Amino acid sequence: MAYIEANGLTKIFTVRKKREKGHLMREKQQITALDNVSFRVEEGELVGYIGPNGAGKSTTVKLLSGILTPSAGTACVNGLVPWENRKQHVRDIGVVFGQRSQLWWDVPIADSFALLRDIYRIPLSSYTRRLEELTDALQLESLLRTPLRQLSLGQRMRAELCGSLLHNPKLLFLDEPTIGLDAVSKLALRDFLRHENKENGTTILLTTHDMEDIAALCSRVMVLGHGKKLFDGALNDLLARYDTSRIVFVRYDGIVTLPSLPEQCTLEQDGDGYRIVYEPAQVPTSVLLSSLQAAGPIRELTAQAQSIDHLIAKMYREMDL
Amino acid sequence: MNTIKLYLHSMRMLLKSQLQYPASFIMQTLAQLVMEGGEFMAVILIVDRFDKLNQWMPGDLFFFFGIMSVTFYLTECFGRGVTGAFPGMVRTGQLDTLLIRPRGVLTQVLCSAIDPRRISCIAVGTAALVIGCQRSAVQWSLLKVLLLGESILCGTFLILGLFMIEAVFCIYSVKSVELVNALTYGGRSACEYPIDIFPRPLRFVFTVIAPFALVMHVPAAYILGKPLFGWPVWAAITTPAAGLVTFAVMYAVFCRAMRHYRSTGS
Amino acid sequence: MSSYFSVFRMRWKMELQYRGAVIGGVICQIFFGLILICLYRALYAGKPQTMPLDSVVTYVWLQQAFFRMLLSSDSELTDKIRTGAIAYDLCRPLHLYGYYYARIMAQKLLGSLLRAAPMLVFACLLPRGYGISAPVSVPAFLCAVLSLMSGLLCVCALENLTMGFTMRTLDARGMQALMNLLMMTLSGNVLPLTLFPDSWQRVITLLPYAQLLDSPIRLYTGRYAWTQASQIIFLQAVWLVILIALGLLLWRANQKRLVVQGG
Structure with missing residues (x-):
């Protein structure tokens, strides 16, 4: 028991x-x-x-x-x-x-x-x-x-x-x-x-x-x-279950035009770089990378997972709490 | 035995924490002294103007006042948990922390508060008792001393029991505490005077519903040598038990009510 | 000016919200009244006094009905002072003394009107000897109402003065207990002032405490002839001026101190 x-x-x-x-x-x-x-x-x-x-x-x-x-x-x-x-x-x-x-x-x-x-x-x-x-x-x-x-x-x-x-x-x-x-x-x-x-x-x-x-x-x-x-x-x-998306921060050398990305990604300006959220299941990372590189010379790139708090908030949203 | 030890230990600690703020403590104790002194003065002034009340002489009236005052404020002093702190404990959820300990709820409620400021009220009551005894020339015997002790002891249980009505209301979150005040504080105000001066309906209230008369007046009248309604000595010995009965009934109700306790807050 | 009225409006809403407590309070107060009347009846049976029993009974009912005017029980205010939240009020574009005067007045007036009405109706229905008797004459009644109002102004000023003292000591409980007690005893709630020894009465009736309920009740029962009303109202006015002046002085001093403390 x-x-x-x-x-x-x-x-x-x-x-x-x-x-x-x-x-x-x-x-x-x-x-x-x-x-x-x-x-x-x-x-x-x-x-x-x-x-x-x-x-x-x-x-x-x-x-x-x-x-x-x-x-x-x-x-x-x-x-x-x-x-x-x-x-x-x-x-x-x-x-x-x-x-x-x-x-x-x-x-x-x-x-x-x-x-x-x-x-x-x-x-x-x-x-x-x-x-x-x-x-x-x-x-x-x-x-x-x-x-x-x-x-x-x-x-x-x-x-x-x-x-x-x-x-x-x-x-x-x-x-x-x-x-x-x-x-x-x-x-x-x-x-x-x-x-x-x-x-x-x-x-x-x-x-x-x-x-x-x-x-x-x-x-x-x-x-x-x-x-x-x-x-x-x-x-x-x-x-x-909820950890499906990744975040990428990217910074270019000099000023470049906005990279054109696959539809499913969201992109926003973040300081002097860009912040991209995407789901690897929908957009393979290699596809994302090549479209980022096409925009110009990348100086710096970091990738990370969503924080636990974000995941839980997402979970609560999806469970309709 | 262990429960008594726990109670004494708690009281020691609560006293210690109250004395952490000596200025406030002294001020409040003085305020209490003036308050109860004022009540006593009202009785003295009444006696001064009216000389007597039915067959009761000034000394008798002081005695009745004294026995009520001592009993009531002893209860408020040592039973503060029930007479004053309980509603707050329910409201703030402090009662939860008592429920997670392996002791009876009522024991812990009693152990959680003391009101040492009442010592000055008790002093006034004692003075009234002494003056009353002298002016009425009470013939003391061992029986009478025991009777006085019994009356005061049972009285504290009676008053605790009456305040437990308020506690039960709190558990069910009923807000009409004023109605209970009619029994508790109303009982105190009325039964500072002997029961036989009141008309029948009030006598009923303070004999059957809140039996102050049985607990205090019957033995007090016997001590003063003027037995109430001519009742014999064994009546004076047995009737104070009504206080214990009230307490027992309310204790049972209280325990039942605790099952419906709905702890508030997260 | 409108902010003072809104204090009254808020108080009225609050009183209506706690109807349950009001009903309970009224029943409790009626019970206390009955107990006291039975006591005085028993006392009078032994030794009648020059003041008729009916007057004492009326005195008791009026005291019980307007009981709320006596107690200072605005715990919100004292809490504010203790916790320092009163600093918010200092920032408001209000005259502080006036604002709190209005608050105290709203509480006393509305709180007691709501309770007095049902109680007086009940007291009228009781049989003779237990119930309240009618005022001795119409002019006496009008004078009583008038002096009750000016008595109320007096007591609010008195309480505001205590509140000022409370701001100094911070721990309000001792001070307040003491004030409440003086109020209960010296206004005739514990024992009608008319039953105090005659020599004491001469002094007590001059104090501001007696102005609130004792003087109006004496006018009502005819203990004071209504032609004396002008003297009574004059006395009340004198107290009013003295108390408000003291209160203003004290509050101004406090305000300076608070500003200094706040840095």
């Missing part, structure tokens, strides 16, 4: 609309946040979970962490139904909400951790060991006596991570953990997550809008849109 098994998870919210003129009662509107979503996650996997805003990512995380009860469907995490055995279930999970703190604002973070020890009933010896391990890996030793409110965003996120891993959870949910972090903090955070996943075998489910997080960390990615699961598989497979 897989570590997480979700079958036909559905969540419908009833929203009361604003009362319109002439209507005595307010109308109710049903919003399907999650529509019949099924998946399995094995122990030790590091899965990325992406989708545009409002796709139902957070709802999934909230269902699997026992905060919400689904309208239909079942889920089983490590043999437990999250919303029925909440207390027992959450003992083995950690959750980090990127935009919501679970530590105490005005007290040193060490005090917050000590209180978490009481909440999770962690024995002192294993708590000390684990705290040392985490503060080492997250470089928190020097910050332990500092109140949360005085920490920078990156330091705060490290403290949050430490707080949610103190009780050694087997499963970690991360909801947009890198939001607003600078490059250094982001890289350090990714290193830590990879380490935590490899060394402790922690299963990690990562929700994010940052595709680089996914590319750097996840072997598997799930795409959600309008509450439905649209893709589940390796990131490379997903990208291969």
